Amino acid sequence: MRKVYGLLLILCLCVVLTGCTELKEEREILYQVSTIGALSKGVYDGETTFRDLKEHGNIGIGTFNGLDGEMVASEGKFYQVKANGKVYSVDDSDKTPFAIVTFFETDKVKSINKKMDLEQIEKYIDRLLPTENIFYAIRIKGEFDYIKTRSVPKQKKPYPNLDEAIKKQKTFEFRDQEGTIVGFRCPDYIEGINVPGYHFHFISDDEKAGGHLLDCETKKVRIEIDNTAEFFMLLPGDRSFYKVDLEKTG
DSSP states (O other): OHHHHHHHHHHHHHHHHTOHHHHHHOOSOEEEESOHHHHHTTOOOOOEEHHHHGGGOSEEEEEOGGGOSEEEEETTEEEEEOTTSOEEEOOTTOEESSEEEEOOOOSEEEEEOSOOBHHHHHHHHHHHOSOSSSEEEEEEEEEEEEEEEEEOOOOOSSOOOHHHHHTTOEEEEEEEEEEEEEEEEEOGGGBTTBOSEEEEEEEETTSSOEEEEEEEEEEEEEEEEEEEOOEEEEOOOSHHHHHSOOSSOO
């Protein structure tokens, strides 16, 4: 795992050295700020503004400085779902310690007109994929009989690790919702850098409900998949990231 992690970091540094102009012109790339390993250890303050993040994607997920709620981006609009359950628009000056975005370009489309929960949806999508060894951006839009989400309240310094912070999460349940699930499927070898497997957030069409998706039940939805074979990671340059021990687990 250390060798894989090291190779990916070297690859990311190489991408940085090639210049930002080329990166902005490349749309078939997953752009990530920091690592899930750093977030899990309480590195909750970042330097990347949403103004900068928007240059690299129109769909994505993430969080805000201080772990202040869940971020979801859909069709170029960025939302903040706070622990009070309310949805807010995101200022360009807001910053993120962890986020994943891409410019969504559909490679495969399937429509579902029956009830499926989140586990069933993930298994269904697995059967549609040509390989498990690249990244996928996923958008599921339509009507849902049931949605369950969560959000985490803003943390105070000294920051707890993510496992402790999540213990204070607030969960929300919604019925008869029209909206969009957005997220990514990452390969297993990305562990420590991102979440292996699926990671979804939700935003309702009326922009009043959302958060990190815990479960759902579809009614009539359209699943779109964007195959994404390139990956870029921007590492933080602040003291908290430099000092955190990413070798230890737990």
